[in-house]
Amino acid sequence: MKYIKIILAIGAGIILSSFAQAQTLNWANLTKDDRHIINLNLGYDYAASFGAAYGYQLKAPVPIVLDAQFSMPAGENLFDDFKSKAGAQVRIFEWKSFCFSAEAQGIFRRYENPYARLLNFGSEFSGTIGYYRPSWFVAGQAGFDKAIVTHFKNSELYEDNYPGEQNGWYQPATGGNFFYGLQGGYSLRQISFYLKAGQVIEQDFKSSPMIPFYAQLGVNWKL
Amino acid sequence: MKTTKLLFPALILWLMASGCQKELLINDDGNLVPKTVEQDSTLPSISVNGTLLHAESFGNPDSPMLVILHGGPGSDYRYLLNCKQFAENGYYVVFYDQRGSGLSKREPKESYAIQTMFDDLQQVIAHYRTSPEQKIILLGHSWGAMLATAYINEHPAEITGAILCEPGGFMWQDIIDYVNRTRSFSAFSETLNDATYPDQFITGNENEQAVLDYKYSLLAYADGAADSPLGNEGVLPFWRYGAIVNGALFDLGQKEQPDWTTHLSQYTTKVLFCYSERNEAYGLAHAQKVSSAYPNVDLELIKDAGHDMITFPDGWNNFFPLAIDYLNSL
Numbered sequence: 387m388k389y390i391k392i393i394l395a396i397g398a399g400i401i402l403s404s405f406a407q408a409q410t411l412n413w414a415n416l417t418k419d420d421r422h423i424i425n426l427n428l429g430y431d432y433a434a435s436f437g438a439a440y441g442y443q444l445k446a447p448v449p450i451v452l453d454a455q456f457s458m459p460a461g462e463n464l465f466d467d468f469k470s471k472a473g474a475q476v477r478i479f480e481w482k483s484f485c486f487s488a489e490a491q492g493i494f495r496r497y498e499n500p501y502a503r504l505l506n507f508g509s510e511f512s513g514t515i516g517y518y519r520p521s522w523f524v525a526g527q528a529g530f531d532k533a534i535v536t537h538f539k540n541s542e543l544y545e546d547n548y549p550g551e552q553n554g555w556y557q558p559a560t561g562g563n564f565f566y567g568l569q570g571g572y573s574l575r576q577i578s579f580y581l582k583a584g585q586v587i588e589q590d591f592k593s594s595p596m597i598p599f600y601a602q603l604g605v606n607w608k609l
Numbered sequence: 610m611k612t613t614k615l616l617f618p619a620l621i622l623w624l625m626a627s628g629c630q631k632e633l634l635i636n637d638d639g640n641l642v643p644k645t646v647e648q649d650s651t652l653p654s655i656s657v658n659g660t661l662l663h664a665e666s667f668g669n670p671d672s673p674m675l676v677i678l679h680g681g682p683g684s685d686y687r688y689l690l691n692c693k694q695f696a697e698n699g700y701y702v703v704f705y706d707q708r709g710s711g712l713s714k715r716e717p718k719e720s721y722a723i724q725t726m727f728d729d730l731q732q733v734i735a736h737y738r739t740s741p742e743q744k745i746i747l748l749g750h751s752w753g754a755m756l757a758t759a760y761i762n763e764h765p766a767e768i769t770g771a772i773l774c775e776p777g778g779f780m781w782q783d784i785i786d787y788v789n790r791t792r793s794f795s796a797f798s799e800t801l802n803d804a805t806y807p808d809q810f811i812t813g814n815e816n817e818q819a820v821l822d823y824k825y826s827l828l829a830y831a832d833g834a835a836d837s838p839l840g841n842e843g844v845l846p847f848w849r850y851g852a853i854v855n856g857a858l859f860d861l862g863q864k865e866q867p868d869w870t871t872h873l874s875q876y877t878t879k880v881l882f883c884y885s886e887r888n889e890a891y892g893l894a895h896a897q898k899v900s901s902a903y904p905n906v907d908l909e910l911i912k913d914a915g916h917d918m919i920t921f922p923d924g925w926n927n928f929f930p931l932a933i934d935y936l937n938s939l
Contacts, residue, residue: 432805432808433802459802460797462798467802467803501827504807504811506809533812538633547846548849551642552639552640556634557632560810589812590814
């Protein structure tokens with residue numbers, strides 16, 4: 387029952403905010419009148435991957451951008467693996483050109499190989515602090531990505547090896563990774579280019595993913 | 610708007626229905642990977658060197674003993690079961706899943722030592738041996754061939770002969786060079802992404818071995834993928850991949866940089882050394898380099914085969930006659 391609630395909460399969160407997304411923003415370049423932000427990106431996110439995102443800035447006393455993104459790894463079977471995120475980022479604090487912002491996102495992701503298909507609901511929380519000027523910025527980011535609940539469906543090929551396997555939703559949380567790194571960008575009036583990169587480490591603080599880093603090159607276009 | 614109104618309750622219903630399924634515990638015995646001999650007493654096992662190993666023997670116990678050593682580290686002997694055929698040809702064939710591998714008992718990571726793997730082999734031999742005069746022959750594949758060589762290097766007088774199939778190397782640098790070649794996938798390939806992408810779905814600490822074993826088994830497909838340099842016809846059958854033993858022995862190798870050739874010059878018995886036609890990461894040059902540590906080598910190419918030459922029919926049909934001729938010559 388506990389997991390039904392978690393699934394419902396995350397699912398509802400994703401649906402309600404699926405028109406929004408977390409992008410790497412230059413807060414000093416974002417005016418109150420900017421509403422729509424389109425993003426395209428590529429890089430390494432547990433695999434060579436590429437994605438797109440859409441952001442919508444709310445009319446609010448502090449800058450709040452709702453966002454939604456979709457990414458998938460490269461490979462012959464494009465849609466067998468993907469990650470979708472939806473959430474919001476808020477500029478919480480500003481002093482001179484320094485800003486601190488926080489992001490919270492719900493995640494739905496899928497993985498499939500010839501042995502198994504995994505569906506996962508998760509969440510990602512991060513904070514970013516940096517120095518922002520209208521034409522450029524540099525910042526540091528740290529966060530945590532939690533794989534909260536995962537559905538395992540093993541293939542016939544896997545069942546040939548182990549007929550007794552059990553398909554279904556598994557608990558407790560099947561995974562979690564911390565990430566931290568740097569980001570920087572160059573902004574024109576409507577377009578910003580950015581690069582971010584950093585380290586990924588598993589929640590036990592001992593192990594690392596096979597690709598122990600993330601990197602993303604992206605472009606934001608304000609409509 | 611009407612569609613959106615319908616979609617939302619439909620999704621909620623689906624989520625509720627999914628959520629009402631029995632929730633499974635990821636580290637419970639037998640959920641995602643098979644139970645080990647510690648958890649299922651009906652499995653054949655032997656107790657040696659302070660652990661419980663999944664083990665079986667076939668043939669007349671008084672015949673020359675052929676000990677089958679699987680690869681990995683962390684694989685199991687299921688993919689080598691073709692070797693039961695040696696029992697029909699006058700050999701006492703002994704299979705065992707190495708410590709922490711396959712259906713053998715899991716052990717904590719900090720308990721592993723490379724020497725322990727040699728000691729386990731010594732005690733497996735002692736367990737099955739029926740007389741001091743009984744001939745002992747080792748047949749090792751990949752890591753198993755490295756283990757066989759390390760054992761011969763330590764106990765050259767105890768082993769009557771050896772069949773070695775594509776050991777990565779007997780010195781650490783050779784091993785690393787070979788392993789790196791086996792992992793040469795394109796950064797944009799499905800095979801590589803299938804190996805790396807699950808890292809965001811499944812993590813586990815060293816005490817959560819079942820989930821780590823399952824995750825490791827998902828990677829096993831890469832060895833049989835069409836773009837793998839190993840050249841296999843397909844994927845290998847397996848019981849359970851031991852993620853912890855694999856990681857532990859690899860870490861120990863990095864730390865200790867072993868050289869298992871220091872006493873091989875004393876081993877003048879002929880060794881049958883096989884390499885496959887299709888394994889692009891191996892090849893004649895590497896086979897010559899690695900096998901040259903032995904003073905007396907019969908180096909044989911197994912045609913129509915990849916790295917797992919013993920598992921698939923074409924490789925086995927070309928390997929078996931060579932192996933029988935060699936065994937009968939001892």
